[in-house]
Amino acid sequence: TGHHWGYGKEDGPSAWHTEYPVAKGNRQSPIDIIPDEARRDSSLGPIFLKYDRCTSLNIANNGHSVVVEFNDSDDRSVIQGGPLDNPYRLKQFHFHWAEKGCEGSEHTVAGVGYASELHLVHWNAAKYKTFEEAATAPDGLAVLGIFLELGDDHRWLHMITDALYMVKFKGSSSDFKGFNPKCLLPSNLHYWTYLGSLTTPPLHESVIWIVLKEPIVVSEKQLGMFRLLQFSGEEDSQRMRMENNFRPPQPLKERLLRQFKQ
Numbered sequence: 258t259g260h261h262w263g264y265g266k267e268d269g270p271s272a273w274h275t276e277y278p279v280a281k282g283n284r285q286s287p288i289d290i291i292p293d294e295a296r297r298d299s300s301l302g303p304i305f306l307k308y309d310r311c312t313s314l315n316i317a318n319n320g321h322s323v324v325v326e327f328n329d330s331d332d333r334s335v336i337q338g339g340p341l342d343n344p345y346r347l348k349q350f351h352f353h354w355a356e357k358g359c360e361g362s363e364h365t366v367a368g369v370g371y372a373s374e375l376h377l378v379h380w381n382a383a384k385y386k387t388f389e390e391a392a393t394a395p396d397g398l399a400v401l402g403i404f405l406e407l408g409d410d411h412r413w414l415h416m417i418t419d420a421l422y423m424v425k426f427k428g429s430s431s432d433f434k435g436f437n438p439k440c441l442l443p444s445n446l447h448y449w450t451y452l453g454s455l456t457t458p459p460l461h462e463s464v465i466w467i468v469l470k471e472p473i474v475v476s477e478k479q480l481g482m483f484r485l486l487q488f489s490g491e492e493d494s495q496r497m498r499m500e501n502n503f504r505p506p507q508p509l510k511e512r513l514l515r516q517f518k519q
């Protein structure tokens with residue numbers, strides 16, 4: 258059922274436009290961020306992440322990435338400030354990565370990619386009734402992008418990598434309680450922001466992107482654990498290692514890229 262898209266030669270990003278024409282739209286993501294072209298804007302303030310009362314629910318393999326979902330039945334965990342007119346509720350987070358030794362982030366900075374990219378996904382519950390509805394609205398979603406660069410072990414990422422064996426195959430999920438993504442944030446929240454889209458089909462142009470300038474550091478060993486995951490289901494005849502699940506940068510077109518702080 259539905260269209261089958263992926264990250265391979267035949268079904269990958271360069272083919273998505275056939276089923277999803279918006280792939281060639283005017284506010285597609287990711288983009289190549291050119292710091293010198295990012296405009297300062299006095300109306301842009303700091304962002305605030307109010308995650309203290311967040312409630313993680315489960316970790317799952319959706320066949321495209323590994324996703325940790327949160328209870329979004331009230332405003333217990335929100336992002337606010339910055340380019341946002343009201344608080345957006347934390348819904349889930351997931352990652353994008355490559356194969357060993359390659360750059361797997363979606364956004365690039367002056368043409369250079371990072372090893373991986375974490376997306377913390379929030380939705381505008383003040384304006385829309387459901388996440389699905391918000392995902393089709395121009396101001397429906399706010400995704401906080403955080404770059405991962407290779408270095409020492411990240412002291413808290415093991416809480417996620419230790420759970421990956423439970424969601425090896427597409428369609429698997431497992432309880433994942435008590436995880437607060439605050440532990441995955443870098444020391445400062447200076448950011449770039451622009452209007453964009455989902456980076457996977459259906460590529461809805463519904464995302465206010467907030468990309469942090471400072472990466473977090475994880476080890477090659479930790480990142481390698483993500484490659485134990487499979488795109489394929491347990492019953493599928495051929496095994497497909499989950500890697501290179503990133504879309505390359507798309508044209509900026511007429512968009513303005515803004516920044517908060519140096």
Ligand SMILES: CCc1cc2c(cc1OS(N)(=O)=O)CC[C@@H]1[C@@H]2CC[C@]2(C)[C@@H](O)CC[C@@H]12
Nearest residue numbers: 376378389392398400454455456457458459
């Ligand atoms: C922003 C995070 C997000 C949300 C969604 C997708 C992909 C996403 O990752 S990303 N990399 O941040 O763009 C693809 C599937 C989409 C979903 C948003 C909600 C839907 C559009 C559902 O209504 C049906 C398919 C869903």
Ligand SMILES: [Zn+2]
Nearest residue numbers: 351353376456
């Ligand atoms: Zn993503």
